[in-house]
Amino acid sequence: MLKDPDHQVAGHKALGGKLGPLVDDSGRFYKPLQGDERGKKEVAFYTSFSSNIKVPDHISRFFPKFYGTQLVEASDGSSMQPHLVLQDLTFNRVNPSVMDIKIGSRTWAPEAPADYKQKCMKKDRESSSLPLGFRLSGLQIFESGETGFWKPDKKWVQSLPADEVRLLLKKFVSSNTSKAMDSKPDCAFASIVYGGSTGILSQILELKAWFEDQTIYHFYSCSVLLMFEKELASHGKSPRSEIKLIDFAHVYEGRGVIDHNFLGGLCSLIKFISEILTTPEDYATDGLLEDIQSNHNYSANGSV
Amino acid sequence: MLKDPDHQVAGHKALGGKLGPLVDDSGRFYKPLQGDERGKKEVAFYTSFSSNIKVPDHISRFFPKFYGTQLVEASDGSSMQPHLVLQDLTFNRVNPSVMDIKIGSRTWAPEAPADYKQKCMKKDRESSSLPLGFRLSGLQIFESGETGFWKPDKKWVQSLPADEVRLLLKKFVSSNTSKAMDSKPDCAFASIVYGGSTGILSQILELKAWFEDQTIYHFYSCSVLLMFEKELASHGKSPRSEIKLIDFAHVYEGRGVIDHNFLGGLCSLIKFISEILTTPEDYATDGLLEDIQSNHNYSANGSV
Numbered sequence: 001m002l003k004d005p006d007h008q009v010a011g012h013k014a015l016g017g018k019l020g021p022l023v024d025d026s027g028r029f030y031k032p033l034q035g036d037e038r039g040k041k042e043v044a045f046y047t048s049f050s051s052n053i054k055v056p057d058h059i060s061r062f063f064p065k066f067y068g069t070q071l072v073e074a075s076d077g078s079s080m081q082p083h084l085v086l087q088d089l090t091f092n093r094v095n096p097s098v099m100d101i102k103i104g105s106r107t108w109a110p111e112a113p114a115d116y117k118q119k120c121m122k123k124d125r126e127s128s129s130l131p132l133g134f135r136l137s138g139l140q141i142f143e144s145g146e147t148g149f150w151k152p153d154k155k156w157v158q159s160l161p162a163d164e165v166r167l168l169l170k171k172f173v174s175s176n177t178s179k180a181m182d183s184k185p186d187c188a189f190a191s192i193v194y195g196g197s198t199g200i201l202s203q204i205l206e207l208k209a210w211f212e213d214q215t216i217y218h219f220y221s222c223s224v225l226l227m228f229e230k231e232l233a234s235h236g237k238s239p240r241s242e243i244k245l246i247d248f249a250h251v252y253e254g255r256g257v258i259d260h261n262f263l264g265g266l267c268s269l270i271k272f273i274s275e276i277l278t279t280p281e282d283y284a285t286d287g288l289l290e291d292i293q294s295n296h297n298y299s300a301n302g303s304v
Numbered sequence: 305m306l307k308d309p310d311h312q313v314a315g316h317k318a319l320g321g322k323l324g325p326l327v328d329d330s331g332r333f334y335k336p337l338q339g340d341e342r343g344k345k346e347v348a349f350y351t352s353f354s355s356n357i358k359v360p361d362h363i364s365r366f367f368p369k370f371y372g373t374q375l376v377e378a379s380d381g382s383s384m385q386p387h388l389v390l391q392d393l394t395f396n397r398v399n400p401s402v403m404d405i406k407i408g409s410r411t412w413a414p415e416a417p418a419d420y421k422q423k424c425m426k427k428d429r430e431s432s433s434l435p436l437g438f439r440l441s442g443l444q445i446f447e448s449g450e451t452g453f454w455k456p457d458k459k460w461v462q463s464l465p466a467d468e469v470r471l472l473l474k475k476f477v478s479s480n481t482s483k484a485m486d487s488k489p490d491c492a493f494a495s496i497v498y499g500g501s502t503g504i505l506s507q508i509l510e511l512k513a514w515f516e517d518q519t520i521y522h523f524y525s526c527s528v529l530l531m532f533e534k535e536l537a538s539h540g541k542s543p544r545s546e547i548k549l550i551d552f553a554h555v556y557e558g559r560g561v562i563d564h565n566f567l568g569g570l571c572s573l574i575k576f577i578s579e580i581l582t583t584p585e586d587y588a589t590d591g592l593l594e595d596i597q598s599n600h601n602y603s604a605n606g607s608v
Contacts, residue, residue, distance in 0.1 A: 105410070105564060110434045130414045133564035162561050212571055257466050258575045260409060260437035264568025267516055271562045 002030060002072060007090040010100040010138030010154060010223065011247065020075040022083070027091035029064070030072055030083040038249035042084060043069060045217075045248040052216070059210045062203070062245050064089060089225065089244050095149075099172055099226040100137040100246075103265040105130050107221040109252045120221070127158045128165060133265035136165060137223055142230045143177050150177060169272055172226070175234070187276060189233045193241045194273050200226055201273050203243045208270060211263040218259040220250040224269070306334060306376060311394040314404040314442030314458060314527065315551065324379040326387070331395035333368070334376055334387040342553035346388060347373060349521075349552040356520065363514045366507070366549050368393060393529065393548050399453075403476055403530040404441040404550075407569040409434050411525040413556045424525070431462040432469060437569035440469060441527055446534045447481050454481060473576055476530070479538070491580060493537045497545045499581050504530055507547045508574055515567040522563040524554040528573070 002022040012032075013020040019032040033039030046066040049055065065087035074081040090096050107129060108120035127135040135158050140151040160168065167185065171177055173193045174185035194200050204224070225244045233239035306326040316336075317324040323336040337343035350370040353359065369391035378385040394400050411433060412424035431439040439462050444455040464472065471489065475481055477497045478489035498504050508528070529548045537543035 110429070125414070132561055162559060166560075213575070215575070255466060256470075257436055258572050260568030260572040263571055264564030267567055268562050268564040271517070271519070 001025065004075065005029065005088070005090070007093070007096055007098055007140065009098050009140050009151065010102075019081060022072065022075055023088045023091070027088045028067060029086045029088040029091075030070070031086060032074065033069065033082045033084060034249065039082075041251065042247075042249040045251040046084065046086075049217075049248075054216065055214075056210075058206060062207055062243060064244060064246060089246070090227065093227065093240070094229055095142040095145075095231060096227050097140065097142045097172060097230055099139040099169075100223045101134050101226065101269060102129065102137045102221060102223045102247075103134050103269070104220060104222075104261045105133045105265055106261050107250070109218060109220045109250060111252060112220075112250070128160055128162070129265075132162060132165060133268035136160065136168060139168065139172065141172055141177050166272055166275070170276055173228075173276070175230075189228075189230065189239065190276050192233050193228045193239055195277050198238075198241065200228075200241045200243055201270070201277065203241075204266065204270055204273070207243070207245075208263065208266050211259055211266060213258070215254040215256045215258055218252045218254050218257075219245070219248070219262050220252065221247060222251070222262070223247050224266075305329065308379065309333065309392070309394070311397070311400055311402055311444065313402050313444050313455065314406075323385060326376065326379055327392045327395070331392045332371060333390045333392040334374070335390060336378065337373065337386045337388060338553060343386075345555065346551075346553040349555040350388065350390075353521075353552075358520065359518075360514075362510060366511055366547060368548060368550060393550070394531065397531065397544070398533055399446040399449075399535060400531050401444065401446045401476060401534055403443040403473075404527045405438050405530065405573060406433065406441045406525060406527045406551075407438050407573070408524060408526075408565045409437045409569060410565050411554070413522060413524045413554060415556060416524075416554070432464055432466070433569075436466060436469060437572035440464065440472060443472070443476065445476055445481050470576055470579070474580055477532075477580070479534075493532075493534065493543065494580050496537050497532045497543050498577050502542075502545070504532075504545045504547055505574070505577050505581065507545075508570065508577070511547070511549075512567065512570050512574060515563055515570060517562070519558040519560045519562050522556045522558050522561075523549070523552070523566050524556065525551060526555070526566070527551050528570075 002024055005021055005023045008021065011021075012018060012034075021032065022030040024030070031042075033043065049060075049063065050066045067085040067087075069082055070085050071080045072083050073079070090098065105124065106120075107124055108117045112120075124130050129135045138151075138154045138157060140149040142149055157168070170185040170187050170190070173187055173189040175188035176183055176186045192199070196202065207224075223246050225246055226241075227244070228239040228241040230239065306328055309325055309327045312325065315325075316322060316338075325336065326334040328334070335346075337347065353364075353367065354370045371389035371391075373386055374389050375384045376387050377383070394402065409428065410424075411428055412421045416424075428434050433439045442455075442458045442461060444453040446453055461472070474489040474491050474494070477491055477493040479492035480487055480490045496503070500506065511528075527550050529550055530545075531548070532543040532545040534543065
């Protein structure tokens with residue numbers, strides 16, 4: 001009854017002896033508990049968060065529902081293992097385009113163990129986390145029933161510079177998606193997916209407002225997931241644009257201080273997405289692209 | 305005609321052979337150019353910034369006016385040395401209370417030299433920069449004509465934990481200031497200095513809005529200076545509350561990305577100051593203080 005999830009774009013998978021997550025046919029997602037401190041921390045977070053009356057409903061909707069922990073047969077069929085039981089975020093979705101964005105220029109807490117910090121620092125430096133305040137962790141973009149999904153290599157995606165990240169965020173909401181990076185994305189679905197009062201930007205702005213205020217939790221190495229269904233958008237329907245936060249194995253107590261690391265990264269992502277909505281001329285005409293870009297390129301005149 | 309400034313609370317001073325800044329009697333501040341890359345970078349920043357038409361007036365007012373560079377006799381009288389000529393920010397102020405707050409959990413740019421990064425990382429870790437997103441660099445609080453200023457040791461100030469930083473931000477706007485940290489600050493001037501449409505919080509929020517959008521500059525190791533005159537406040541007059549940004553030896557090009565490190569730190573400071581304005585009961589009654597604090601202490605119930 002349990003099977004591998006169809007639309008996982010980042011995170012651990014069943015591979016080479018490692019356990020992967022599973023889903024059932026009633027909308028539940030089973031995430032194997034990491035044996036070390038991380039598994040314990042993630043359970044502790046979900047337990048604390050799901051019973052925390054200080055988190056308003058318009059914020060808790062951005063988190064997967066939590067159904068406790070359960071022993072289930074592991075993905076490799078070997079034995080019964082403890083799993084977190086969560087909401088399957090792509091349940092009932094048809095061919096969702098999904099982007100996993102790890103937020104924060106720093107993926108480690110000041111109080112984390114020294115060797116773990118060192119490992120993270122290296123990854124943050126070698127990815128776009130340090131310069132951009134976030135990194136793309138993985139993505140799948142639906143192309144067509146015939147060609148299926150474009151799912152680029154995660155290693156490649158994580159270390160892209162700002163301009164390529166911008167291009168992928170455009171490609172994500174374009175109709176002329178091709179597997180290569182050479183075509184100019186038309187951003188045909190930008191306004192319906194990113195824009196509007198129920199669009200992705202609006203949801204991220206709600207989350208941002210909470211992060212400006214909340215001092216309960218600090219979220220390190222946590223991702224925001226962007227999802228929508230391109231086929232619905234193509235038929236003039238609501239594409240069911242949605243954001244969710246995932247991965248809470250490195251959540252620490254806020255101790256009265258806001259999560260400035262997460263908030264800064266989220267604001268950086270907001271700026272990237274806002275620009276796609278506010279500068280449509282960037283992709284209006286192929287020939288004019290270079291000219292228009294140089295007019296919009298702040299850093300060109302702002303050399304220090 | 306040039307003399308040592310009266311109200312410097314942080315930064316290099318004339319001491320043990322090192323050159324310090326000087327002021328004249330017409331409102332100019334002479335900052336000796338650091339001989340290495342830093343001096344060059346700070347001149348380059350002021351030159352770029354002062355001629356950048358993309359910076360709106362309501363933002364450029366938060367920066368010291370720039371009058372070029374000039375050879376003047378050094379503070380030790382030894383020789384003519386190149387100096388930045390800037391606006392003297394405390395010119396015409398009487399007994400100003402001043403706080404220098406270095407913004408950002410990270411005081412180094414990703415592209416800075418490796419040895420410089422190492423040095424900064426150590427300082428960020430050992431100060432409150434890493435946990436709070438900012439650190440107090442120095443301060444002076446005017447007490448009275450008789451006792452003058454309270455100017456605590458900079459080393460001590462820089463590494464204070466969140467609760468003590470909160471206490472100092474309260475003490476800064478209190479009438480019952482004493483040199484010790486044991487008295488409960490009355491926050492008598494909080495609403496007139498921090499609050500209101502022309503107060504410090506309102507100014508920082510304007511700056512924040514710019515940082516959410518601007519991708520021209522990244523400001524590392526830059527400080528926001530808070531200033532006001534307590535004697536004016538005591539006499540029911542406007543205390544001339546003002547913020548200024550200073551120290552631009554580590555400004556880098558933004559290259560189309562917002563300064564998420566500075567912005568995150570600034571939002572953290574905003575939260576500290578907002579709380580002082582919105583939870584007056586914290587200092588209303590001595591006896592009730594502990595009870596009230598435990599009701600307002602998010603982290604107590606939000607344990608992870």
